[in-house]
Amino acid sequence: MDDMTRRFTITTPIFYVNGAPHIGHAYTSIAADVLARFHRLNGENVLFISGTDEHGQKVEQTAAAQGIETQAYADKISEDFRQMQRDMAISTDDFIRTTDERHKKAATALWNKVTENGHIYLGAYEGWYSTRDEAFIGEDELVTKPDGTKVAPSGAPVERVKEPSYFFRLSDFQDRLLKLYEENPDFIGPAGPRREIESFVKSGLRDLSVSRTSFKWGIPVPNDPDHVMYVWFDALTNYLTAVGYPDLSDPRAKFWPADLHIVGKEIARFHCVYWPAFLMAAGIELPKCVFAHGWWTVEGEKMSKSLGNALDPKALADEFSLDALRFFLMREVPFGGDSNFSRRSMITRMNVELANDLGNLAQRSLSQIAKNLGGVLPERGVLTEDDQSILALAQILPSIMAEQIERKAITEALEEAWKLVRAANSYIDRQAPWALKKTNMDRMADVLRVLVDLIRTIATMLQPYMPITMDKMLTQLGVEEGERSFAALEVPLPGGRVLPKPEGLFPRFVEETE
């Protein structure tokens, strides 16, 4: 890749190692993966990173409760997340762990830089502390007993305590942040979270406590080993770790600033307020966009530990196939909003859109080539008006989808591809090659060739969403490895290639009880 190639840097959140990966983690990973793959196929030089956030009191406590070394515990859960991403075919270029040496170096360097620039000072963090729980309790977590005293959720008594803490001068950045949002309306997406964050910043910012002395599992504050860095300063820095910070000569340094941070809406604020403020304080360029997506509910219920309804993405992929799961997650809801996972809608989408619409389109087209043309791809023939108008739709699909992807409309981009799928089914019925077989074999071949060209466009454009199945579909169409980029669509396939025997790629899903 030369320097003229457009670079695209995209991140997932780093996942907190305090529980098993569930469908929400898979969703955020798949969404970022679709975008990363799309940009790669679009000819861009992509850096796609993910990782795990492994520090903090909760991790320390959970490991202790299980009677294992904190690092060993973090190793295990971090590996679970990497396995989940392999299971979901997530095409990351790197995986950052906050316990990596390189990350500790980056976080330490950032801390020093921000301190040097005068934005960190030593103060005191005041809060409610439960000695029995050995933890600070947030104001809103306190439970008021009938007699008026406040206690921890566990019922343990709490006391007001002060602990020394370093603070980041977040309050100094209010105006600069508002200016950032105003001058870069695309910095936060979609519009809902943007308004919320703007109004949050407008309401006034307090300085941020960025260190703790109450636990040890973290990155030591430089020159004050009693303190470890508190979560956000540590965690957000992972994005810089990935580009080799603070080593500006690192080959990846040119991948900063990041183009896109994909995050869940619950952590949008930290990415849209703290993160740019830290970077401004250090004099580092800001990312271009933070995009927040919504939550999944399960059969209409919120996913929660108490309900025990967290969905295991691996189990779903095993049952429905990975690509069907990826398709469903990207298709079911406008990216950005909340959505519901139900078995029924999963199966409906699989059968109607994948099996009936797309799978059957490929199968019916290719089987006619196999049966009537000896499996040989025909050359393009003379195009009728009908041929030309549907091929024109295929020709503009890449740019239409690219526009949607540019604005992170993953679902809408997919819908654009489906318009062509439906149009192709309509075309095949209108042209009825099975009837032409009896009257005009040449015209039949022309029609089947148009269909191959349409399906090739569809399969090429759907590779980011369903990489495994679309790989097979392109092979069935006679498209070679080097002919699968978006740019390659401009060169028609040469006729005469012998196509492999077509096989159904999206079987209908039938419930065993039915």
Place this chain on the structure above:
RNA sequence: GGCGGCGUAGCUCAGUGGUAGAGCAGGGGAAUCAUAAUCCCUUGGUCGGCGGUUCAAAUCCGUCCGCCGCUACCA
């Protein structure tokens, strides 16, 4: 409480001033190449209630009802 969003066909939703739309589900028909898949046509809504602005409102304003989000150290 404050700020913001939403409420459109049975379901999921699109539609920001000019005779109500898509997909799915329902009904009728065609075709039979294909994974009993496909295609065509079609039923269906006083666009949450009320009031206002306008020649004209789902679309602007007010108000009421219902649901939801945000309201910092919790990853």
